[in-house]
Amino acid sequence: MSRDFANLQLKLLKEERDIEVNETLAMLNKYHPQALQKRGLGLTNLSICSIKTGAAGRTVIQLERDRSLPQNLPTHLLRTGDSVRLTPYSAPQKDAKTPTGVVLRITKTSVTVVLDMLDDEQVPLYQARYWIVKLVNDATFKRMTLAMEKIRDETIELTQLARILLQDPLIASPTTTEAICEIKFFDSMLNESQKEAVKFALQANHVAVIHGPPGTGKTSTLIELILQFLARGLKVLVCGPSNISVDNIVERLSRCNINPLRIGHPARLLSTVLNHCLEYRILLSDDRPILHDIKSELDTIITRLSKKIRNAKERKALWDSVSALRKEYQKREKACVEKIIKSSHCILTTCHGAGSHYLNAHKFDVVIIDEASQALEASCWIPILKGRKLVLAGDHLQLPPTIKSKSDRKGPGTLDYSLFDRLLHTYREKVTRTLEIQYRMHEKIMRFPSDSLYHGKLKADEKVKGHLLSDLPDVQETEDTTQPLIFYDTIGGNFPEQITDEEEFKLLVESKSNEMEALVVKKHVIALTNAGVKNEDIAVITPYNAQVGQLSILLGDLFINLEIGSVDGFQGREKEAVIVSLVRSNDKREIGFLAEKRRLNVAMTRPKRHLCIVGDSETVSRDSFLKQWIQFLEDEADVRYPDVYETVQYRK
Numbered sequence: 001m002s003r004d005f006a007n008l009q010l011k012l013l014k015e016e017r018d019i020e021v022n023e024t025l026a027m028l029n030k031y032h033p034q035a036l037q038k039r040g041l042g043l044t045n046l047s048i049c050s051i052k053t054g055a056a057g058r059t060v061i062q063l064e065r066d067r068s069l070p071q072n073l074p075t076h077l078l079r080t081g082d083s084v085r086l087t088p089y090s091a092p093q094k095d096a097k098t099p100t101g102v103v104l105r106i107t108k109t110s111v112t113v114v115l116d117m118l119d120d121e122q123v124p125l126y127q128a129r130y131w132i133v134k135l136v137n138d139a140t141f142k143r144m145t146l147a148m149e150k151i152r153d154e155t156i157e158l159t160q161l162a163r164i165l166l167q168d169p170l171i172a173s174p175t176t177t178e179a180i181c182e183i184k185f186f187d188s189m190l191n192e193s194q195k196e197a198v199k200f201a202l203q204a205n206h207v208a209v210i211h212g213p214p215g216t217g218k219t220s221t222l223i224e225l226i227l228q229f230l231a232r233g234l235k236v237l238v239c240g241p242s243n244i245s246v247d248n249i250v251e252r253l254s255r256c257n258i259n260p261l262r263i264g265h266p267a268r269l270l271s272t273v274l275n276h277c278l279e280y281r282i283l284l285s286d287d288r289p290i291l292h293d294i295k296s297e298l299d300t301i302i303t304r305l306s307k308k309i310r311n312a313k314e315r316k317a318l319w320d321s322v323s324a325l326r327k328e329y330q331k332r333e334k335a336c337v338e339k340i341i342k343s344s345h346c347i348l349t350t351c352h353g354a355g356s357h358y359l360n361a362h363k364f365d366v367v368i369i370d371e372a373s374q375a376l377e378a379s380c381w382i383p384i385l386k387g388r389k390l391v392l393a394g395d396h397l398q399l400p401p402t403i404k405s406k407s408d409r410k411g412p413g414t415l416d417y418s419l420f421d422r423l424l425h426t427y428r429e430k431v432t433r434t435l436e437i438q439y440r441m442h443e444k445i446m447r448f449p450s451d452s453l454y455h456g457k458l459k460a461d462e463k464v465k466g467h468l469l470s471d472l473p474d475v476q477e478t479e480d481t482t483q484p485l486i487f488y489d490t491i492g493g494n495f496p497e498q499i500t501d502e503e504e505f506k507l508l509v510e511s512k513s514n515e516m517e518a519l520v521v522k523k524h525v526i527a528l529t530n531a532g533v534k535n536e537d538i539a540v541i542t543p544y545n546a547q548v549g550q551l552s553i554l555l556g557d558l559f560i561n562l563e564i565g566s567v568d569g570f571q572g573r574e575k576e577a578v579i580v581s582l583v584r585s586n587d588k589r590e591i592g593f594l595a596e597k598r599r600l601n602v603a604m605t606r607p608k609r610h611l612c613i614v615g616d617s618e619t620v621s622r623d624s625f626l627k628q629w630i631q632f633l634e635d636e637a638d639v640r641y642p643d644v645y646e647t648v649q650y651r652k
C-alpha cells in the first residue's frame with residue numbers, strides 16, 4: 001500500500017507542480033519587466049538603499065525606485081512573504097546567479113527583501129539598478145515530494161502511526177486506551193461534545209479526528225487539548241496548512257500563559273506572534289551579544305562590497321571574510337536554535353514548515369494538524385513523519401485545498417482528497433468525534449446546513465439562537481434587521497447573468513457576473529446601513545470573481561469598510577450580516593461550479609445574525625442540493641421579488 005500510495009501522490013504532485021511552474025515560466029518568458037510591472041507581478045527601476053545582515057546571516061536589502069522617478073511604488077500584487085527574483089539591469093558577471101529572496105516588508109516607497117543565497121559571493125550587490133518579479137514557491141513541492149519518497153523507500157522503517165495511516169494490513173486499525181476517568185479541564189466553558197472530543201483524542205493510541213462544523217469552537221477545543229498534552233509532559237508539534245491558521249493558535253495559546261515557539265519566516269507571520277518566533281527567541285538568548293558582533297562585522301563588509309570594488313584581490317579577500325563570518329554565525333546560531341527547540345514543548349509551524357532544517361533531528365509525541373481538511377495529504381505527511389500520535393481537526397464538508405490540476409474524478413486517488421477525508425471514510429466514528437454546538441449562527445441560518453449536511457446534529461447555543469441585527473447597539477428595528485433570513489428571488493429572466501472574460505496571469509478565464517443582482521445587493525446594503533448596521537459588520541460574497549469585480553465597482557467607493565469577496569476567500573471567517581449573490585440566471589438553467597455543496601455550505605454558514613441570498617430560484621433549482629435549499633428558503637425565509645424598474649434606479 002505505502003509504495004502505491006506514495007507513487008500516486010508523487011504523480012499527482014508532479015502534475016500540479018508542472019502546471020504552476022509552467023504558468024510562471026511562460027509568463028516570465030513572454031513579458032518583459034515593464035509588462036510584468038503593469039500586471040502587478042514585478043517592480044522595475046529599483047536601487048539598493050540599505051544592506052543589513054538578518055537572521056541566519058542572510059543579507060537583507062532595501063530597494064527604492066530610482067531618484068529620477070516618482071518615489072511611490074507603482075500598484076503591485078507583491079505581498080510580505082512572497083518569493084521574488086532580483087535581476088540586475090546591466091549584464092551580469094559571467095557565472096553570476098540571479099539572487100532570489102523573500103519579501104520582508106513593503107511600504108509605499110520601498111521593498112525589503114531577505115536574500116536566499118548565503119555563500120554566494122557572486123550576488124552583484126554593487127549593480128546600480130534591479131527589477132524584481134514574483135516567483136512560484138517551489139520549496140513546498142520539494143518538501144512534499146521528499147516526504148512521499150521517504151514513505152516509498154522500503155529501507156526506511158515507518159512508525160506505527162504511519163503504518164496505521166497507510167492501512168498496512170499487518171497492523172491493527174486505530175485503538176484507544178482505557179477511558180480516562182478524571183480530566184481536569186482548563187477551560188470551564190467547554191460543552192459536552194468539546195469535552196468528549198478532548199477526552200477521545202487523549203485516549204487515542206495513534207490517531208484521532210476532531211470534526212468541527214462551522215462555528216463549533218474547534219480552536220477552543222484544540223487549545224484545551226494542547227494544554228492537556230503539555231500537562232502530561234508530552235512534546236507537541238502543532239501545524240496548519242497556512243500561516244494564518246497557525247498564528248491563530250499561537251495567539252490563543254499565548255493568552256493561556258503558554259510560551260509557544262513559532263517556526264516560520266518572520267516576513268510571513270502576524271505581527272502579534274513575532275515575539276514567539278525563533279528569531280526573536282535568539283535575540284533573547286545568551287548567545288545574542290556574540291551573534292550581534294558577528295552581524296555588525298558582516299554589515300560593515302557587505303556595505304563596502306555594495307560599492308563597486310575594482311581591485312579583484314581586495315574584493316576576493318572581503319568575500320572570504322564574509323564567507324568565514326557567515327559560517328561562524330550559522331554555527332553559533334545553530335547551536336543556539338538547538339537549545340531553544342530542545343527546551344520547547346510546544347512548537348507551531350505550517351505543515352510545510354515542519355520540513356524546516358531546524359526540525360530535522362526532532363521527534364514529537366503528538367502532531368496536531370488544524371484545518372486538515374484544507375491541506376493536501378502529502379503536506380500532512382511532512383509533520384506526521386516526526387510524530388508518534390496524530391490529531392487532525394477540520395471539516396470535510398467545507399472547501400478542500402485549492403489546486404490547479406483538473407481531474408475528471410472526485411474522491412479517493414485525487415489530489416484534493418485530503419487525509420481528513422480518507423480517515424473519516426475509512427475508520428468513521430472509530431477515529432472521529434464531532435463538535436455539535438455552534439456559537440455563531442441564528443438558529444434559522446443554521447437549520448438548512450445542519451439538516452442537509454450534518455445529519456441535523458448541530459445545535460445553536462442559547463446565546464446565539466435568536467440573535468438579530470436589531471439587537472446590536474444603535475441598530476433600529478426594520479423589516480430587514482429583524483429578519484435572520486431573506487431571499488431575493490430574481491426568477492423571471494429580468495436579472496440575467498453575463499459572461500465576462502477575466503485575465504488571470506496569462507490566461508483568459510471565463511467568469512460570470514450579474515449586474516442586476518449586484519444592484520439588488522446594493523439596495524440591501526443601503527437598507528442595512530441606513531438602519532444603523534456598520535459597514536464593517538457586513539460582507540458581500542459570491543462564487544464568481546467577475547461578480548466580485550462588479551460588486552466592487554458598484555459598492556466599493558460607497559462603503560469603504562464593507563467586505564466584498566469570493567466565497568472561497570471567506571472560508572474560516574464570519575460577519576454579523578452576510579449577503580450572498582448566486583449570479584447564475586439563464587434559460588439553459590446552467591449552474592456551473594455553484595453546484596459544489598461544500599462551496600454553498602461555506603457561503604451559508606458565514607453570518608451570525610443575518611443571511612440574505614440573491615438568486616434566481618428557477619435556474620439554480622436544476623441541482624438537487626440547491627433545489628432543497630431553495631425549498632427551505634421558500635418555507636422559512638422572508639421571500640422578496642425585486643422589482644426591475646426599482647432595481648435599475650440603483651445604477652445611479
Ligand SMILES: Nc1ncnc2c1ncn2[C@@H]1O[C@H](COP(=O)(O)OP(=O)(O)OP(=O)(O)O)[C@@H](O)[C@H]1O
Binds near residue numbers: 191572
Ligand atoms: N464552550 C463554549 N462556550 C461558549 N462559547 C464558546 C465555546 N466554545 C467556543 N465558543 C465561542 O465560539 C466562537 C468560535 O470558537 P473558536 O474560535 O474556538 O472556533 P473556531 O474553530 O475558530 O471556529 P470554527 O468552528 O468556525 O472553525 C468563539 O467566540 C468562542 O469564544
